[in-house]
Amino acid sequence: MRRSDRYRFWIVLAGLVLLHFSLRTRLGGDRIAPDFLLLALLMYTTRATPGRGAAAGFFVGLLRDALTPASFGTAALAHTIVGYLSSWAKAVFFAENLFVNGCIFFAGTWLRNLVVVLASGELKGAPLVWELLAWSPLQSLTTAAVGVLVLWTLGRWVAVRMSDA
C-alpha cells in the first residue's frame, strides 16, 4: 500500500460516516437500510489488529448508544464483539477478495443485530424471530451490497486487490 492510499482510506471511511448521517434516511426503512457506520467500522477492523478492532468497535458502539440511550451499552458490546471477530476472521481467512469481504460485511451486520437484540432483551417471541430471520438478513444484505460496491469502485483506495475478485 502506498503512503497516499492511507489517507484515501480514511477519506473513504469519513465519507461512509457522512453518508450514514445524510443519505441513509433516504434509502428505505431503518431496519433494512444499509448501515454505513458499521460498514466503515468493518472496513477498518478488517485492516487492523483485533485489539484495535475491538477498541474501535467499542467507540463506535458507544456513539450509537448515545443515540439510543434506552439500551445503553448494548451497542458498545455488540460493536466490540463484531470489531474483534471481524479483524480476527480476516486474519484467519487471509483473503482480500470481494466475496469474502461481502461475507464479512453480511455476517458482521447480522451478528451485531443479534447481540444488540439479545443483550437489550427488548424483543421476545415472534418479533425476535422476525428480527433475526427477516429484518437483520435484509439489512445485512444491503450493507454487504454497499460494501462490495465501495470496494469494487474504490478498491485501490481501500487496498483490495481487484484481481482476486
Place this chain on the structure above:
Amino acid sequence: MTIGADRYGSRADTLVFLGCVALSIAAMSLPDSWRAPFSRAIRQTVLAPLLALQEETETLRSSRARLAAVTAERDSAMLAAAFLPELRSENARLRSLLGLGARLTTGYVPAEVLHEAGPTDPLTFLVSAGRRQGVRPLDTVVSPDGLVGVVSSADEQTSVVATWAHPDFRASAMAVDGSVYGIVAPHGSEGPGIWLLELEGVPYRNLVPDSTLIVTSGLGGVIPRGIPLGTVIGERAEVEHWERTYLLLPAVHPAAVTHVMILTGPPRNGATLKDLFQAEGKAP
C-alpha cells in the same frame, strides 16, 4: 496506526477486547440517572456535527416534500379557479330554477340534463326523470329563461327531450302582447343561423319590431301558453307569398342548460306561465 500489519491476535489484543467488553457491560449496568447525562455529553460533543448534518438533510428532504405539496396545491387551486366562472354560472341557473319552481308551486318535475359529448347533443338529450316521476311524452321542458323543448319519449327513470333545435320541432307562438301569431320552427341545420328560430306565417300586413318577446300561444294544446321562445332580431330576407318570417334569438340554448323543469300540469296557484316567466325576468 499500522494498517495492514500483522493481524494475528496477541495477548494485548485479547486484553483490549476483554476490557472493552467489561466496559460495555458496565455501561449496560449504569443507572438511568448516569446514562442520560453521559449520552447527552456525547451527542453534544462528538456527535454534534453529524447530528447537525442529519438535521440539515432532513430539513432539505422535508423542504422538497413541502415544495412538491405546495406546487400540487397551487395546481389544484388554479384548476379550481379555471372552473369558477362555470360554477358561478351554474349556481345562478340553479337559483333562478329554484325561483321559478317556487312560483310554480307544483305541476313540474325537476331534472338534470345528462349531456353527452356528441355533435347532436343540442338536438335531443336525456334528462334524469322518467315515468316514475310522472313524466309523459309531449310534456313541456322549460328552464327559467324559457322553452327548452318537449319530451319525445319517457323511460322509467329517464326521458328523451327533443329541443327546439330539432328539425321536427314546431310551436304555435305569439308576440308577448298578443298582436301577432305564427309558428316557431328552427331556422335550419346549416350556416351561421343554425342556432336561431324562425317565426313563420306572420301576415304580410303585420310588422313585428326587433326585440319583441315571442312566447308560446298554447294553440294545439301541447305546449302551454306564455313560455318565452325568443326575441325578434330581424326579418328574413325572402318573402314567400303574403306572409313574413322573422328570425328569433332563442331564450334558451340547449347546450347551456344543466337543469330543467318538466311541466306535468298547470300551476296550481292560479297564475299563468306568462306571468311567472315575466316575474322571472324581474326577479333580483
